[in-house]
Amino acid sequence: MTKSHILLAFAAATMTLTSCFKEEPLNAECDIEKAYIHVDDPSEMFVKTTDTLATTDQTVNVVTFSVRKGTDRTAVAPLFQITPGATISPASGSTHDFSQGGVTYTVTSEDKAWSRTYTVRVNEVADHSPSYDFENFFLEPDKSKYYIWTDLTEDGTRLLNWASGNAGFAIVGGNKAPDKYPTVPLEEGYKGHGVCLTTRSTGTAGNLFKMPIAAGNLFTGEFISNTATTKPLESTHFGSGDFCVITKKPLKFSGYYQYTPGEKVTNRKKEVLEGVVDKGDIYAVLFRNTIKDENGNDQVFYLDGTNVKTSPQIVAIAEAGEINETEEGWKKFDVVFKYRTEIDPVVLANRGYSLAVVCTSSIEGANFQGAVGSQLLVDELHILVDEE
Template structure:
């Protein structure tokens, strides 16, 4: 064989070998969905869709909502996990959940990463109606940002609040927890409050075309897995068992202060004329579609979905003066309120605060600040 032919043959073999090389092993290790099979689901759950759990990724907690008095001593939840990952204890194995949550560890396909989730079964209870914002803690893992929660009567964390802090963590660099868009504030109307600040996301944010991150806080959950790809879908307003109401909401009240930042910019970083505005609102909606599938609001439809039954709109608003201002806004019902749907756990409520009304589209002014405290929903 000539030298030329030998070189060609060697190159061809090299190319062929490269074609058969394995793809890199997956480094992700998430519980993507959890569910529980029950022969008679309505004996355990208020509605069939409750057999699908809510995952709070920031707190690494998976919550099933069950009827009061449910036997929790021998349950076998099932998990959809990241492709190639493994879970311990075994998927579908039976455990006693009557004394609290059970820890499950997910290991990535490449063996380099692990996440431990607390899986628990909580007895059904209504959404909280008084929010003092005194209960918060640092997220699991790297403890980069704060998470807020209300408490049940027995002291269990509801994990009913979420924010965009998890998205900011992707681009926020070395920001301290207090420098995140949503952080505690010491000098509240009473005790602690929440401070929402529109922040720059720096050079990393420009790469993702997300130059700002508005401070926000809402009842529901936040999906960090889609935060940079489909940001409007990341905010799950009113998602989870602790957003379901058992009474008719009438009035949204509380205290706030707002100071807009100096210059509004858009997604491209261009200056936009005008003054930034903050927003406060609550939305009551049907949490199940006509075909029986679960439903929550997101950034694309939080004020416009045809599932909405009532809204209490405090904002948008400009700068406030003179310290803490009280707000009080009636819920305006735009669709029929059905007592039978209420009795069946069919209504959920999202309470939402943001430091920039255009934050979902990355329009806002860096430095805009909204302080929130002592919020209540007056029920019928």
């Protein structure tokens, strides 16, 4: 090899080595990934130990802790796990007065180009009425793409207890108007507003992910949009969150609906299933909201699309029955909860049970099977509980 060739080879190797040591780009994310409160004796402040971990709603940037009634909320110091490299202000672990409402925190990305504002709340636990009239809804705050539903406390605070797959549709469904999403407000429900759930086509992008349809759905819990295309069944966290906890034994589930099936049921491969007629689904599930880990410690538990009717954590379920095509307006259902195991009154009193209420326009929508155009109208859902 000539000297010139040796120099060229050395230069090429040096360039390659330099590229290997090229700095990684700074992180542009700015999320609160986890929030918790550390106290020496959690039982003095919280009903159960898992309540030390907050519920974080990334859709509307709200973090909620639930503490015992009478807890001093004037000097609380939440701790935060945030996106690697990001910063948070006020600082994690700093003490603030949460007795008069939420405190605003700002998370700034590592590259300083992005920031995200969160409202952190420390609320006293309360028994929320298990009645749902769907009168309170708003457009998601970032880009106003789709609607979000919430129930309200007596002082007008949003519970943020309802979720839908609308955030997932925003990823694969294209740039649609809010009223073209799978789950939208119904102007004339059974009484006041209701909810309209429609099975939609997800178009070209949906086909790429082998998700050709998106059933309209609405459920108490949380929807995790960042896993919607990779783990869709695990993105629906049914019954997750403090406001899905129930402290009185459910007895009956009732409400009103109308249903119109779409013309052709297709499967995930977009094959038409001849002779199959689409159906809707409405049900409520009572389940234990903690589970023991390998060390015997309680961990937060919720249902998802893989186990919402089959999990051994389920205590009782109430299903509205077959949701077929309806005629002559609204149809009422009124069904009892069927208990699989006895309810434990001590666990119930200590907020150990949660309730998931689920509605969908295509009963097999979680498996991307259904008929485009299937439509379920829902209103005035109610859970009758044992008041004794």
